[in-house]
Amino acid sequence: MQTLAAGQKQRSMGSVQFLPVNLFGAVMGISGLSLAWRQASKLFGTSPVIADIIGIVAVLMFIALSIGYISKWVLYPQKVVGEFTHPISGNFFGTITIAILLLSSVLGTYSQLLGQAFWIFGTATTLVLSFVFVSRLLKGNQEPGNAVPPWLIPGVATIDVSVAGGTMPFPWAHEINLLSLAIGGIVALVFFTLIVSRLIHQAPLPVGLTPSMIIMIAPFEVGFLGYTNIMQRIDQFASILFYFGLFLFIVLFFKVFKKSVPFGASWWAVSFPMAALSNAALKYAMFVQSWLLIAIAAVILALVSFVLIVLFIRTLNILFNGKLLNG
Known part of the structure; x- marks a missing residue:
């Protein structure tokens, strides 16, 4: 009877073969939110315990997803190969490496060696x-038609090297950060142009890809964070990156957050770009010390926190009702 019950539970929960790689976007978003609340503790005086708790959630989620996806790789290698070679879903493998880079910053707070x-x-x-x-x-x-926002993920991943590596003590780290920023910045710029052209001249994105439009702000906000890490200052070019990303987010917000877009794992695509925007807004507000920018940073942080809490709860819901892993 216990074996039968376990089998029924497995069928109701679904199969690991249908675990989507884009769920690692959740680790990206939650890690980014942890880093944002770490900055908020400096700007607003909030408790760093908030960042600690969110960081623990990110680490646990990364461990769980890693075990799940490695199991998928071992048991259903053809499924993983199919995802990797797909012209759209293959780009989401960049979410794994970005998650690792962001976790290096989260973990580095507690252990420099582990973070490095x-x-x-x-x-x-x-x-x-x-x-x-x-x-x-x-x-x-x-x-x-395959020129869609997920194309930006591998390029943005390269920029994230300089975001997470700004404090690395290695003598070669500065050049690696420059190399990564150069590769990611130009690749993201070229792909961004192709994606905008596709969005303007061709049919709208499929409904399932609609949330991924928020990824389009990532090159500018992540670029802002990477550039200011390397330059160790915020200049006018950095300000331009931040402000255009903010403008683009406002434009895309009303196109993405609509009741007509059904919920699924693809919604996690909004999490990291919004977390990057929050980190950039907090960093910029601390630099400018303007009440307006401080207010904007607070609103964005509250919005990102709310969105990620909703995504987390709804993801758990579709996991336990069997919709997430049912293929």
């Missing part, structure tokens, strides 16, 4: 992944 190890591993895998995906696209014969 995560950053080195995340940097190596990110650069390899960026090479693979750029090489794949340059083979030609790409469908114009």
